[in-house]
Amino acid sequence: MTAKSSIALPITLVPLAVLTSSCVHSRDMMSPAGPAATRIAHLGWFVLGVFLVVSVVMWGLVLWTFARRRGSLDTHLPWNAGADQRWITVGGFAIPVVVLATIFIVMLRTMNAFPMGGSEMGGMTADIRIVGHQWWWQVEYLDPQVARQTMTANEIHIPTGQPVNIELRSYDVIHSFWVPRLHGKVDLVPGAVTRIRVQADVPGLFPGQCGEYCGPQHAHMAILVVAEAPADYARWLDHLRADATTPISPPALDGQRVFLDRQCALCHAIRGTDARGTVGPDLTHFASRHGLAANTFPNTRGPLAAWLTHAQSLKPLAQMPNLTILTGEEQQSLVAYLESLR
Ligand code: CUA
Numbered sequence: 461m462t463a464k465s466s467i468a469l470p471i472t473l474v475p476l477a478v479l480t481s482s483c484v485h486s487r488d489m490m491s492p493a494g495p496a497a498t499r500i501a502h503l504g505w506f507v508l509g510v511f512l513v514v515s516v517v518m519w520g521l522v523l524w525t526f527a528r529r530r531g532s533l534d535t536h537l538p539w540n541a542g543a544d545q546r547w548i549t550v551g552g553f554a555i556p557v558v559v560l561a562t563i564f565i566v567m568l569r570t571m572n573a574f575p576m577g578g579s580e581m582g583g584m585t586a587d588i589r590i591v592g593h594q595w596w597w598q599v600e601y602l603d604p605q606v607a608r609q610t611m612t613a614n615e616i617h618i619p620t621g622q623p624v625n626i627e628l629r630s631y632d633v634i635h636s637f638w639v640p641r642l643h644g645k646v647d648l649v650p651g652a653v654t655r656i657r658v659q660a661d662v663p664g665l666f667p668g669q670c671g672e673y674c675g676p677q678h679a680h681m682a683i684l685v686v687a688e689a690p691a692d693y694a695r696w697l698d699h700l701r702a703d704a705t706t707p708i709s710p711p712a713l714d715g716q717r718v719f720l721d722r723q724c725a726l727c728h729a730i731r732g733t734d735a736r737g738t739v740g741p742d743l744t745h746f747a748s749r750h751g752l753a754a755n756t757f758p759n760t761r762g763p764l765a766a767w768l769t770h771a772q773s774l775k776p777l778a779q780m781p782n783l784t785i786l787t788g789e790e791q792q793s794l795v796a797y798l799e800s801l802r
Contacts, residue, residue: 485665489640494659496643503570575657586627592635592648595677596754610701613741615684615749619693628654639668660687676777682755703732704744707800715797718790746801765795
């Protein structure tokens with residue numbers, strides 16, 4: 461192998477490495493991780509194939525027209541009107557109708573394959589209820605035993621290898637639940653209940669995004685699906701049901717007092733405390749979540765501290781106010797408290 465080719469090989473592998481690594485936490489609908497998304501990806505590849513065939517034929521005809529052009533217009537008169545019309549009838553009408561009708565039928569078959577109504581789900585109740593808010597996701601884990609129902613926000617865990625029925629609602633504007641590697645977009649419509657069944661075949665993190673413009677912070681309304689082995693999922697769900705533990709460290713204890721005394725508790729709930737607000741996300745196990753502010757930022761100390769005092773700079777018009785009344789010490793203790801909510 462020459463020196464040149466030994467350099468060229470790794471370089472050609474770079475795009476491949478980027479492509480494959482981007483699949484891990486990607487939103488790439490063409491890298492499906494469950495049955496519903498697989499069907500959509502198959503439809504996508506089929507439509508892409510048809511598009512490529514049509515493009516090749518069209519460009520072939522255009523090039524052929526240039527290649528065969530001979531002489532002036534005069535030498536071509538009179539035109540053969542019958543033959544020209546055949547081109548238009550067949551190429552401009554018949555073939556497009558057949559192609560578009562085929563794509564339409566295949567698309568309808570794909571859509572029909574998804575159980576989306578109550579009856580199609582065999583009267584099965586939803587496992588998870590998701591409520592869209594401007595601009596975050598409320599997530600309720602349903603259970604026939606009301607005492608076992610529980611709540612979180614902006615991040616949902618599901619067990620791998622089994623279908624999960626999700627019920628979607630909204631009480632403000634239309635949002636759209638879209639986790640591209642697991643399912644297509646499904647709207648959350650005020651006054652209506654929509655349902656989808658998602659399944660992840662492999663464990664992993666599957667980011668999603670609100671897919672319907674719902675106001676100025678629509679782009680900052682992201683959701684994360686964490687798929688994990690059924691045993692891990694069961695453990696996680698048990699932990700989610702538990703109340704928040706009382707913090708041990710003095711700064712975190714101070715933070716809890718700040719949380720309950722300042723306006724935080726008016727909007728947020730932390731189970732196991734007197735905070736029972738329902739305007740904003742439930743924060744009972746806040747520190748165990750990956751993201752902050754509907755996954756706008758990573759859930760780390762810096763963004764969290766900034767979020768508490770300058771939410772309106774980070775996510776303008778969100779319901780979270782700038783808590784500029786906090787002293788630096790109160791801000792730090794509040795961060796310590798929130799970070800203790802594992
Ligand atoms: Cu919610 Cu866009």
